[in-house]
Amino acid sequence: MSCPKRARRSCACACRTLWAYGPCYGSAATPSGAGTRSRGWGRIGCGSPSATVRPTTPCWRCSVSSASDSPPSPPWDDAERAAVYRAIAERRDMRDGFRPDAVDDAVLTRVLEAAHRAPSVGLTQPWDFLIIRDRAKRERIRALAERQRALYATTLPPARAARFDGLKVEAIREAPVNIVVTCDPTRGGRNPLGRHVQPKTAQYSVACAVENLWLAARAEGLGAGWVSFFDERELADELGLPAHIEIIAYLCVGHVTAFPPAPMLALTGWARRRPLAWAVHDEAYGRRGLPGEDTVNLIEQTIAGIAPPDEDAIRDARDHQARLTKPPGSLGVLEDVSVQLAGLAGRCPPPLPEPAAVAVFAADHGVHAQGVTPWPQEVTAQMVANFLAGGAVVNAFAAQVGAEVSVVDIGVAADLPPAPGLLPRKIAHGTADMTAGPAMTSDEARRAVETGIEVARDLVSAGARCLVTGDMGIANTTASAALIAAFTGLPPERVTGRGTGIDDATHAHKVEIVRRALTRHDLLNVAPGRDPLEILAAVGGLEHAALAGFVLGAAALRVPVVLDGVIAGAAALAAAALCPRALGACVAGHRSAEPGHAAAVDRLGLRPLVDLELRLGEGTGALLALPLVQGAVRVLHEVATFDSAGVSEKDAGPRNDMITE
Ligand SMILES: Cc1cc2nc3c(=O)[nH]c(=O)nc-3n(C[C@H](O)[C@H](O)[C@H](O)COP(=O)(O)O)c2cc1C
Secondary structure, eight states: OOOHHHHHHHOOSTTTTTOTTOOOSSSOOOBOOOOSSOOSBOOTTTSSSSTTOOOSSOOHHHHHHTOTTSOOOOOOOHHHHHHHHHHHHHOOBOOSOBOOOOOOHHHHHHHHHHHHTSOOGGGOOOEEEEEEOOHHHHHHHHHHHHHHHHHHHTTSOHHHHHHHTTOOOTHHHHSSEEEEEEEOTTTTOSOOTTTSSOTTHHHHHHHHHHHHHHHHHHHTTEEEEEOOOSOHHHHHHHHTOOTTOEEEEEEEEEEBSOOOSSOHHHHTTSOOOOOGGGTOBSSSTTOBOOTTSOOOOHHHHHHHTOOOOOHHHHHHHHHHHHHBSSOTTTTHHHHHHHHHHHHHHTSSSOOOOOSEEEEEEEEOOGGGGGOOOSSOTHHHHHHHHHHHHTOSHHHHHHHHHTEEEEEEEEEOSSOOOOOTTEEEOOSSSSOOOTTTSOSSOHHHHHHHHHHHHHHHHHHHHTTOSEEEEEEEOTTHHHHHHHHHHHHHOOOHHHHOOOTTTOOHHHHHHHHHHHHHHHHHTTOSSOOTTOOHHHHHHHHOOHHHHHHHHHHHHHHHTTOOEEEOSHHHHHHHHHHHHHOGGGGGGEEEOBOOSSHHHHHHHHHHTOOOSBOSOOOOOTTHHHHHHHHHHHHHHHHHHHSOBHHHHTOOOOOSSSOOTTOOO
């Protein structure tokens, strides 16, 4: 009779207490099928669930634990490893190019077997595979997906929608086999090992099965595409699934004409792959570093990655402008913008700066306590809610020019509930009062700059080809004035404005507050070589620091960043102090009514594109300038040259480039 107790006694190795009912690794692991209590598998190393057979060698587990001085298990040989890595690298999400050829049953079974070998929480194997070949059923399912796809398309700004248009769900119809991979989150009884505190591990397990299936399919020459444009309940009803079964993946599987060399979404410009180095952290989250390499200082690394403008591309852009069917120079500043962006991208024409994404960095300011504005601090959080609900001017302008709005909580005093479009990146609940001490610790300032870099990286990875600065923070024109005074050396009264519209007395008080803060931090006449991060920490806001990082991040990725008003101007001064080359990515969107802004753009050598006496912030002025930036680049792409259009050039004579009409 098979009895765990007797088996334990008879086992030669040390693992007996661990595997009272476990499988026998050391033996052939055949199901015992016998016994009263165990009713299962034999024990490790015992050779049999029965006590009558004694093992002669320790079981696998005990030999591992007793042999720490033995050599490590060898890797597979080169060809085998190469095959594994090849499958991983060449697995592709296939959306089209499916052939009608049937998929061989033996091949399909092998692929499903690979899926079925996936790791699963507590070995619950919570997956099932529903195979659908029926054409009419696939047609109905495609219609469900198409409806959701169309709904999603309506939420996209035009430049995104145009790219999305190419991403169809026809694969449901065109691939001869569809596989629905489901999850039974209740499988495994009440207490599966590992699922009790992390219930979602059932679904994670099924995702592992999907990946196994995908890899095996690639090795078999089969394409697989994962379509998730479904209302899950709607699809479950169509499939007649039991109520407790969840759908994890809907896969379209079949032979394909070719596998693309890179993710389709990358090839179509929808999104970019993030480098591994962005994703590997050493010991602590945020300490990035690849194994064997030094941990990366994100700010230094980003600055080191900012290249000077490409002179060849600049020359090409100037030459090209001169050959376009218009009088040379007739597009004024827009020609300079196109040349600048060619230099930034390193090619002519540069990529069209669309889609565009505006990031509104929101934070509160300790200096608010000094009575520099009549607006209560709560307005910052209230306006964030307004941005997220789509009710602010930035939303209206973004909709008008086709930009996506994200809001970054970098330091709002209130705790904000999660919401779509909100990036919760709070460094602190507002800054400290700069008149009483540094507004931020140096660590906070550094982390805020790093966060700005990361937001730029995220938005660019998600497909943005142009970044737009936005900001929100009651009292942030006071911090801006202090930063601008510190970075330009101008006196507080020259750079301190009326913000949201304060009276003379409040304005005079605000100037004094700025002066007091500058004096306290020895920033009235900044000595050369003072660390820009220290200046940011002393009198800046968390949104200024993050915006400085945002500018650096954009410049390192060679993506243009359109600056809004005085807050962005102050942040750009900090970014330029950290790395002057970052200015190659900056376009001043508009000239704010704030006096400090004029001082900032003058110092930076930037020419604002729009001058409408705006003083709202949020990113509004920059958004209005966005079509100008895009138009400037489109000219290089689309306007004919004298040669191509067969238009005669002006007689060579005395040049008068000022004649434009
Ligand atoms: C959970 C999940 C859901 C997905 N859903 C969709 C989808 O609905 N539509 C789509 O085009 N691709 C979908 N994909 C595929 C991804 O877009 C694709 O894996 C990614 O772009 C990387 O490309 P690659 O798989 O070719 O490397 C999904 C992928 C995963 C992992």
